[in-house]
Amino acid sequence: TIYNFGSINLDHLYQLDHFVRPGETMASNSYQCLLGGKGANQSVALAKAGADVKHVGAIHHSDQAVIDQLESLGVNTDLISRIDVPTGHAIIQLTKEAENSIILYQGANHALTEDQVDQVLSNANAGDWVLLQNETNLIEYIMRKAQENKVKVAFNPAPMDAELTKKVLDFVDLLIVNEVEAMDLIGTTDIDSTIEAFPKVYPDLAVLMTLGKAGVCYFDGEERLSVKAFSVDAVDTTAAGDTFIGFCLSSLMKGDDMKQAITRACAASAICVTRLGAASSIPTQDEVTAFLAK
């Protein structure tokens, strides 16, 4: 089982001719409300990849549709508490030029309690994993409890908070970062020197670094791998990283080695970037298998 302590957001998307100006009231050309949040996206990717995933988090008690949607995509929702705090959400203005302007409200995503964490992790078994991003509260507490319960920790520190991340690295069995997060953590400004510096600064840490269309590199003190991305016509890279993480961890939990897991995850995220949208652009296992057989 993988316990994903992650954010759940409702993304309210408004298509506008231009961003709303100070004092202006404007009618929207269209409206969509989609499930989002890095946490929920990664749970969906894990489920589609065939992993046994339990999402741990919180939403407002009136948002049953969120639960139904996650369940229909294969995510176990038993550990999502329904509370009297608004569900995390984003108000997103989109213009015709594809620019966006976003208001984020953390809401219930920051309402995890230590009791909830204790309860979840006391039922975990050796061999289980905990996955975390940086869109929820109690990150350090969850990791400490995971370690006490001999559960492995995968951490995707997004959005990056370098101070917090450095503080918790001792608890992390697998760190997953993209280029920007890697540079922020090391304090470098170009990716080549970051790739070179990372294993020197953190020699014992297992790190997966996703490099967009350049692929992925991995190092853990013993092994160094570099895997190229698949060449596809990208239309929307939203959720590429989340798809990668879900498929990679699912593969590792099934016993694949790191090279196999990365390759499968690169295929899944290559399919993802050829489609518009977030959770809806994440492929199924069968689609990934078919892609790799081509």
Ligand code: ADP
């Ligand atoms: P994030 O979405 O977190 O910024 P990346 O941009 O690094 O993460 O993308 C994650 C993975 O998705 C990459 O390692 C790569 O395998 C795949 N990917 C991203 N962009 C492309 C692309 N244009 N073509 C093919 N694969 C891509």
